[in-house]
Amino acid sequence: MGEKKIKVGLLFPPEKADKPVVTNLVKYNLSFNILKAYISPGKTGTMMMELKGQGEDLDRSLAYLEKEGIQVKVYTDSVIHDEEKCINCGACTAVCPSGALVMNKETWELEFDMDACLLCGHCVRACPARAIKSFDDAVL
Ligand code: SF4
Ligand code: SF4
Structure with missing residues:
Protein backbone atom coordinates (compact mmCIF):
# COMPACT_ATOMS: atom_id res chain seq x y z
CA MET A 1 0.00 0.00 0.00
CA GLY A 2 1.42 3.43 -0.92
CA GLU A 3 1.83 6.55 1.13
CA LYS A 4 -1.27 8.69 1.51
CA LYS A 5 -1.90 12.19 2.72
CA ILE A 6 -5.15 13.17 4.43
CA LYS A 7 -6.49 16.23 6.18
CA VAL A 8 -8.48 15.81 9.36
CA GLY A 9 -10.33 17.90 11.90
CA LEU A 10 -10.20 16.79 15.55
CA LEU A 11 -12.49 17.74 18.43
CA PHE A 12 -10.92 17.25 21.86
CA PRO A 13 -13.14 16.97 24.93
CA PRO A 14 -11.95 19.23 27.80
CA GLU A 15 -10.28 16.40 29.72
CA LYS A 16 -8.08 15.52 26.72
CA ALA A 17 -7.06 19.03 25.73
CA ASP A 18 -3.70 18.96 27.55
CA LYS A 19 -2.82 15.29 26.95
CA PRO A 20 -0.05 14.31 24.48
CA VAL A 21 -2.47 12.40 22.26
CA VAL A 22 -1.33 13.96 18.99
CA THR A 23 2.37 13.40 19.65
CA ASN A 24 1.57 9.70 20.05
CA LEU A 25 0.76 9.62 16.33
CA VAL A 26 4.49 9.19 15.60
CA LYS A 27 4.08 5.66 16.97
CA TYR A 28 2.07 4.92 13.83
CA ASN A 29 4.95 5.95 11.55
CA LEU A 30 3.09 9.06 10.47
CA SER A 31 4.34 12.52 9.82
CA PHE A 32 1.95 15.31 10.64
CA ASN A 33 1.60 19.00 10.13
CA ILE A 34 -0.73 21.03 12.35
CA LEU A 35 -2.53 23.63 10.22
CA LYS A 36 -4.71 25.21 12.92
CA ALA A 37 -5.34 24.54 16.58
CA TYR A 38 -7.49 26.07 19.30
CA ILE A 39 -6.53 24.26 22.48
CA SER A 40 -6.83 25.51 26.07
CA PRO A 41 -6.56 23.37 29.19
CA GLY A 42 -9.97 22.40 30.53
CA LYS A 43 -11.86 23.52 27.41
CA THR A 44 -13.10 21.77 24.28
CA GLY A 45 -10.41 22.11 21.62
CA THR A 46 -10.20 21.76 17.86
CA MET A 47 -7.28 21.01 15.62
CA MET A 48 -6.91 20.69 11.86
CA MET A 49 -3.96 18.76 10.58
CA GLU A 50 -2.43 16.94 7.67
CA LEU A 51 -1.33 13.34 8.23
CA LYS A 52 1.00 11.45 5.94
CA GLY A 53 1.76 7.74 6.03
CA GLN A 54 0.83 4.28 4.80
CA GLY A 55 -2.93 3.71 4.46
CA GLU A 56 -3.00 1.02 7.14
CA ASP A 57 -1.08 3.21 9.60
CA LEU A 58 -3.45 6.10 8.92
CA ASP A 59 -6.45 3.87 9.64
CA ARG A 60 -4.88 2.64 12.88
CA SER A 61 -4.02 6.16 14.00
CA LEU A 62 -7.58 7.40 13.40
CA ALA A 63 -8.92 4.42 15.36
CA TYR A 64 -6.50 5.32 18.18
CA LEU A 65 -7.73 8.93 18.28
CA GLU A 66 -11.35 7.83 18.40
CA LYS A 67 -10.57 5.33 21.16
CA GLU A 68 -9.09 8.24 23.11
CA GLY A 69 -12.46 10.01 22.90
CA ILE A 70 -11.48 12.45 20.16
CA GLN A 71 -13.98 13.07 17.37
CA VAL A 72 -12.33 12.81 13.98
CA LYS A 73 -13.55 14.18 10.66
CA VAL A 74 -11.64 13.31 7.51
CA TYR A 75 -11.91 16.20 5.07
CA THR A 76 -12.71 15.37 1.47
S1 SF4 B 1 -9.60 26.42 -0.53
FE1 SF4 B 1 -10.32 27.93 0.99
S2 SF4 B 1 -9.55 27.16 2.93
FE2 SF4 B 1 -8.39 26.10 1.32
S3 SF4 B 1 -6.55 27.37 1.00
FE3 SF4 B 1 -8.08 28.08 -0.47
S4 SF4 B 1 -9.12 29.79 0.58
FE4 SF4 B 1 -8.02 28.62 2.14
S1 SF4 C 1 -20.39 29.87 -5.43
FE1 SF4 C 1 -18.82 28.37 -5.96
S2 SF4 C 1 -17.35 29.52 -7.22
FE2 SF4 C 1 -18.65 31.05 -6.15
S3 SF4 C 1 -17.49 31.53 -4.32
FE3 SF4 C 1 -18.91 29.89 -3.77
S4 SF4 C 1 -17.75 27.97 -4.04
FE4 SF4 C 1 -16.64 29.64 -5.11
Whole structure:
Protein backbone atom coordinates (compact mmCIF):
# COMPACT_ATOMS: atom_id res chain seq x y z
CA MET A 1 0.00 0.00 0.00
CA GLY A 2 1.42 3.43 -0.92
CA GLU A 3 1.83 6.55 1.13
CA LYS A 4 -1.27 8.69 1.51
CA LYS A 5 -1.90 12.19 2.72
CA ILE A 6 -5.15 13.17 4.43
CA LYS A 7 -6.49 16.23 6.18
CA VAL A 8 -8.48 15.81 9.36
CA GLY A 9 -10.33 17.90 11.90
CA LEU A 10 -10.20 16.79 15.55
CA LEU A 11 -12.49 17.74 18.43
CA PHE A 12 -10.92 17.25 21.86
CA PRO A 13 -13.14 16.97 24.93
CA PRO A 14 -11.95 19.23 27.80
CA GLU A 15 -10.28 16.40 29.72
CA LYS A 16 -8.08 15.52 26.72
CA ALA A 17 -7.06 19.03 25.73
CA ASP A 18 -3.70 18.96 27.55
CA LYS A 19 -2.82 15.29 26.95
CA PRO A 20 -0.05 14.31 24.48
CA VAL A 21 -2.47 12.40 22.26
CA VAL A 22 -1.33 13.96 18.99
CA THR A 23 2.37 13.40 19.65
CA ASN A 24 1.57 9.70 20.05
CA LEU A 25 0.76 9.62 16.33
CA VAL A 26 4.49 9.19 15.60
CA LYS A 27 4.08 5.66 16.97
CA TYR A 28 2.07 4.92 13.83
CA ASN A 29 4.95 5.95 11.55
CA LEU A 30 3.09 9.06 10.47
CA SER A 31 4.34 12.52 9.82
CA PHE A 32 1.95 15.31 10.64
CA ASN A 33 1.60 19.00 10.13
CA ILE A 34 -0.73 21.03 12.35
CA LEU A 35 -2.53 23.63 10.22
CA LYS A 36 -4.71 25.21 12.92
CA ALA A 37 -5.34 24.54 16.58
CA TYR A 38 -7.49 26.07 19.30
CA ILE A 39 -6.53 24.26 22.48
CA SER A 40 -6.83 25.51 26.07
CA PRO A 41 -6.56 23.37 29.19
CA GLY A 42 -9.97 22.40 30.53
CA LYS A 43 -11.86 23.52 27.41
CA THR A 44 -13.10 21.77 24.28
CA GLY A 45 -10.41 22.11 21.62
CA THR A 46 -10.20 21.76 17.86
CA MET A 47 -7.28 21.01 15.62
CA MET A 48 -6.91 20.69 11.86
CA MET A 49 -3.96 18.76 10.58
CA GLU A 50 -2.43 16.94 7.67
CA LEU A 51 -1.33 13.34 8.23
CA LYS A 52 1.00 11.45 5.94
CA GLY A 53 1.76 7.74 6.03
CA GLN A 54 0.83 4.28 4.80
CA GLY A 55 -2.93 3.71 4.46
CA GLU A 56 -3.00 1.02 7.14
CA ASP A 57 -1.08 3.21 9.60
CA LEU A 58 -3.45 6.10 8.92
CA ASP A 59 -6.45 3.87 9.64
CA ARG A 60 -4.88 2.64 12.88
CA SER A 61 -4.02 6.16 14.00
CA LEU A 62 -7.58 7.40 13.40
CA ALA A 63 -8.92 4.42 15.36
CA TYR A 64 -6.50 5.32 18.18
CA LEU A 65 -7.73 8.93 18.28
CA GLU A 66 -11.35 7.83 18.40
CA LYS A 67 -10.57 5.33 21.16
CA GLU A 68 -9.09 8.24 23.11
CA GLY A 69 -12.46 10.01 22.90
CA ILE A 70 -11.48 12.45 20.16
CA GLN A 71 -13.98 13.07 17.37
CA VAL A 72 -12.33 12.81 13.98
CA LYS A 73 -13.55 14.18 10.66
CA VAL A 74 -11.64 13.31 7.51
CA TYR A 75 -11.91 16.20 5.07
CA THR A 76 -12.71 15.37 1.47
CA ASP A 77 -13.68 17.62 -1.42
CA SER A 78 -17.37 16.91 -0.91
CA VAL A 79 -17.20 17.52 2.86
CA ILE A 80 -16.00 21.05 2.16
CA HIS A 81 -17.41 22.08 -1.21
CA ASP A 82 -21.12 21.67 -1.94
CA GLU A 83 -21.38 21.33 -5.72
CA GLU A 84 -25.17 21.57 -5.59
CA LYS A 85 -25.05 25.03 -4.07
CA CYS A 86 -22.05 26.34 -6.05
CA ILE A 87 -22.96 28.84 -8.77
CA ASN A 88 -19.42 28.83 -10.23
CA CYS A 89 -19.01 32.56 -9.74
CA GLY A 90 -15.28 32.27 -9.05
CA ALA A 91 -15.26 34.68 -6.08
CA CYS A 92 -13.48 32.13 -3.89
CA THR A 93 -10.60 31.73 -6.35
CA ALA A 94 -9.59 35.37 -5.81
CA VAL A 95 -9.00 34.89 -2.09
CA CYS A 96 -7.46 31.42 -2.10
CA PRO A 97 -3.74 31.75 -1.29
CA SER A 98 -2.75 28.24 -2.34
CA GLY A 99 -4.35 27.70 -5.74
CA ALA A 100 -6.63 25.03 -4.26
CA LEU A 101 -9.64 26.72 -5.90
CA VAL A 102 -9.45 27.37 -9.63
CA MET A 103 -11.93 27.80 -12.44
CA ASN A 104 -11.69 25.22 -15.19
CA LYS A 105 -11.12 27.38 -18.29
CA GLU A 106 -13.08 25.01 -20.56
CA THR A 107 -16.16 24.28 -18.46
CA TRP A 108 -16.04 27.41 -16.25
CA GLU A 109 -16.76 25.21 -13.30
CA LEU A 110 -14.96 25.46 -9.99
CA GLU A 111 -12.31 22.85 -9.23
CA PHE A 112 -11.24 22.22 -5.66
CA ASP A 113 -7.97 20.51 -4.79
CA MET A 114 -8.06 19.30 -1.20
CA ASP A 115 -4.35 18.43 -1.33
CA ALA A 116 -3.42 22.06 -1.90
CA CYS A 117 -5.88 23.49 0.63
CA LEU A 118 -4.41 25.13 3.75
CA LEU A 119 -7.75 25.18 5.63
CA CYS A 120 -7.37 28.93 6.06
CA GLY A 121 -11.12 29.55 5.66
CA HIS A 122 -10.89 32.66 3.43
CA CYS A 123 -13.13 31.02 0.82
CA VAL A 124 -15.89 30.36 3.36
CA ARG A 125 -16.33 34.09 3.92
CA ALA A 126 -15.98 34.95 0.21
CA CYS A 127 -18.67 32.60 -1.09
CA PRO A 128 -22.02 34.31 -1.72
CA ALA A 129 -23.82 30.99 -2.11
CA ARG A 130 -22.58 29.39 1.13
CA ALA A 131 -21.31 26.53 -1.00
CA ILE A 132 -18.18 26.10 1.11
CA LYS A 133 -18.79 24.80 4.57
CA SER A 134 -16.96 26.30 7.47
CA PHE A 135 -14.14 23.97 8.37
CA ASP A 136 -15.07 24.28 12.02
CA ASP A 137 -18.62 23.18 11.24
CA ALA A 138 -17.28 20.37 9.13
CA VAL A 139 -15.19 19.09 12.03
CA LEU A 140 -18.16 18.52 14.25
S1 SF4 B 1 -9.55 27.16 2.93
FE1 SF4 B 1 -8.02 28.62 2.14
S2 SF4 B 1 -6.55 27.37 1.00
FE2 SF4 B 1 -8.39 26.10 1.32
S3 SF4 B 1 -9.60 26.42 -0.53
FE3 SF4 B 1 -10.32 27.93 0.99
S4 SF4 B 1 -9.12 29.79 0.58
FE4 SF4 B 1 -8.08 28.08 -0.47
S1 SF4 C 1 -17.49 31.53 -4.32
FE1 SF4 C 1 -18.91 29.89 -3.77
S2 SF4 C 1 -20.39 29.87 -5.43
FE2 SF4 C 1 -18.65 31.05 -6.15
S3 SF4 C 1 -17.35 29.52 -7.22
FE3 SF4 C 1 -16.64 29.64 -5.11
S4 SF4 C 1 -17.75 27.97 -4.04
FE4 SF4 C 1 -18.82 28.37 -5.96
